Amino acid sequence: MKILVADDSKAMRMIVTRTLRQAGFSGHDVVEAENGKEALSMVSSESPDLILSDWNMPEMTGIEFLKALRASGSAIPFCFVTSEGSDEMRAQAEKAGALGLIAKPFTPEMFADMLSPVVPA
């Protein structure tokens, strides 16, 4: 499957990709975006099967990206990977149609628990 990773930090995109492998999700195509606006555009051009997105990004935030995605009719599984994981943000993410929220620093086990239902190992 194809996984879109959106984060304004190149290092974090790399770490998310590495953690996917460590969680047992190997062999998938990973494409990257630097912000929500670019990610939204890449949904059309790349047709990802799963989106892992940071929350705070320039141009378009992760929650704005998710709302725009759902408004367009897309039901692609979407999970936040972000440095803040307050109850309020988790509720906001769920209400907007996210699979869930993984807070940094994360572990491969956290990825496996959250993503197993939607990513084949």
Added chain:
Amino acid sequence: MNTMVEQSPLPSRHAVRTLVEDLIGRDVDLQDGFPVPAKTTNVVAVYVTDKLATSAVAVVDLEGAARLGGALGMVPRAGVEDSIAERSLTKVLQDNCYEVLNVLAAAFNLPGAPHVRLYQMYDGAAVPNDVARLVGAAGQRMDVVLRISGYGDVALSVIVR
């Protein structure tokens, strides 16, 4: 009963070590240290509450910032040491250090404590007077050395208001 407190707690050493270790994916050892000596090249992170009140600061010296950033991005050690020798962080090391200090906010966000986030990172720039006073405060602070496998020592001071 309202158990909410107004001040951020000083994170435990274990929490800081584990957080950095989990984030960068390398072994990290933590030892007692000294307050990071005041230098214009220091990197200072300012954390604020949702009401924009300064609640905590974290200080790393240039060497520490370069090593934290390098470890996060798996930047070759030689590149990290070059940046240290030139007394200036590259954009990549700067961005990566910001990410580490951004995630460090999680160490303050304990149940019952005010929610805080990284508000600003000063890198080689003069910090406001109130931030400078907090950096030098003798009260609730943690002065440690993080020894990052493959990258070396990071002097870190964390001070809460």
